[in-house]
Amino acid sequence: xxxxxxxxxxxxxxxxxxxxxxxxxxxxxxxxxxxxxxxxxxxxxxxxxxxxxxxxxxxxxxxxxxxxxxxxxxxxxxxxxxxxxxxxxxxxxxxxxxxxxxxxxxxxxxxxxxxxxxxxxxxxxxxxxxxxxxxxxxxxxxxxxxxxxxxxxxxxxxxxxxxxxxxxxxxxxxxxxxxxxxxxxxxxxxxxxxxxxxxxxxxxxxxxxxxxxxxxxxxxxxxxxxxxxxxxxxxxxxxxxxxxxxxxxxxxxxxxxxxxxxxxxxxxxxxxxxxxxxxxxxxxxxxxxxxxxxxxxxxxxxxxxxxxxxxxxxxxxxxxx
Numbered sequence: 001x002x003x004x005x006x007x008x009x010x011x012x013x014x015x016x017x018x019x020x021x022x023x024x025x026x027x028x029x030x031x032x033x034x035x036x037x038x039x040x041x042x043x044x045x046x047x048x049x050x051x052x053x054x055x056x057x058x059x060x061x062x063x064x065x066x067x068x069x070x071x072x073x074x075x076x077x078x079x080x081x082x083x084x085x086x087x088x089x090x091x092x093x094x095x096x097x098x099x100x101x102x103x104x105x106x107x108x109x110x111x112x113x114x115x116x117x118x119x120x121x122x123x124x125x126x127x128x129x130x131x132x133x134x135x136x137x138x139x140x141x142x143x144x145x146x147x148x149x150x151x152x153x154x155x156x157x158x159x160x161x162x163x164x165x166x167x168x169x170x171x172x173x174x175x176x177x178x179x180x181x182x183x184x185x186x187x188x189x190x191x192x193x194x195x196x197x198x199x200x201x202x203x204x205x206x207x208x209x210x211x212x213x214x215x216x217x218x219x220x221x222x223x224x225x226x227x228x229x230x231x232x233x234x235x236x237x238x239x240x241x242x243x244x245x246x247x248x249x250x251x252x253x254x255x256x257x258x259x260x261x262x263x264x265x266x267x268x269x270x271x272x273x274x275x276x277x278x279x280x281x282x283x284x285x286x287x288x289x290x291x292x293x294x295x296x297x298x299x300x301x302x303x304x305x306x307x308x309x310x311x312x313x314x315x316x317x318x319x320x321x
Contacts, residue, residue, distance in 0.1 A: 004090040005308045006190040008106055009099045009301075010035075010281060010288065011197030012274035013244075014208040016297075018051055020197070021099040022059045023298050028097075028308060031089045033062045033082055035100030038243040040078075041069040043228060046221045047245040049212065061099075062089075069240035070233050079108040086190065095308055096190070101273075103280035112186040114179040119171035127163050127170075128237055136162055147175035155276060160242060193305050196281045199292030209270045213245065217263070225249040244269045 007030065011017045021032055034040070038048040042065045050056075050064060062085045067073045082105070086096040098106070131139055137156035143165055144151040150165045165176040172179075200208075225246060228234055234241055241250055245266050252262035281288065289304040291297045 003191045006096040006192045008194045012277040013101050014212045015197040017099050025059055030095045030097035033085050033098045034064045035098050035102050035105045037102040039064050040067045040073050041240045046216050046219050046224050072239050075108050078105050101277050116179045119167045123167045123170050147177055149177035194288035195301055196288035196290050198281045199290055244273050
């Protein structure tokens with residue numbers, strides 16, 4: 001290999017990515033980089049399924065707890081931070097193992113990012129006001145008229161992406177899909193092995209989602225969100241609070257839903273998230289190795305990773321990135 005190795009371990013929420021990554025780290029000289037748009041925020045622990053303290057002590061994760069939830073974290077910031085961490089890991093003679101379910105983050109590494117001009121914050125505020133009155137499906141219909149290519153990729157309730165696409169169009173007069181088509185791909189300086197956990201039957205994945213969310217509730221998710229609300233500087237307008245699970249508990253604590261309704265809404269939102277993630281992976285290019293969470297998954301992953309463990313045995317030493 002003329003470039004240093006890296007591993008992308010992708011999959012839908014609740015599919016077992018973290019456990020598999022920690023097992024893989026016991027077989028290969030890997031350091032884990034989190035690819036999760038919620039785990040970047042401090043204080044969002046239970047609902048984001050962050051590894052616990054013992055797991056992090058044994059298997060440190062980079063790009064966890066790097067941002068206060070009052071401060072949004074962008075895709076561009078992730079790409080910058082991930083490339084920095086990957087370079088540091090490679091320079092230390094180890095393999096970057098990027099693990100998570102935020103597919104847009106992975107895509108930003110592979111394809112680069114479009115240089116979209118800054119948008120007027122007042123436009124976003126107006127869109128959020130209109131969504132509160134009419135609902136995000138109504139704004140999705142608007143997006144279908146001005147940017148059908150982007151709208152076709154989005155669920156009618158995917159508020160963050162709908163808002164972003166509309167604010168770009170309203171600010172620039174150019175659809176987001178056109179900006180993205182103009183982007184210049186920057187070659188990733190790694191030989192990447194891509195692994196996707198997408199071999200799960202839907203009922204099995206849904207059962208895992210339900211079991212995990214109930215475990216989050218038992219572990220104190222409601223109290224965690226209550227503590228976030230008590231800060232006084234957070235709101236549903238922030239990406240951190242719009243995250244699946246957190247938004248539904250936040251609304252429950254506002255008195256909008258009872259506990260049973262909150263649970264059902266959170267489960268429905270998590271299932272929708274998993275569906276979106278799997279849709280991304282089905283169209284993923286270049287194609288990733290597909291695995292399930294069956295016992296032989298680790299063996300399949302190690303086989304796919306081939307001779308990575310021998311890369312740093314090269315007498316020339318690790319290649320600089």
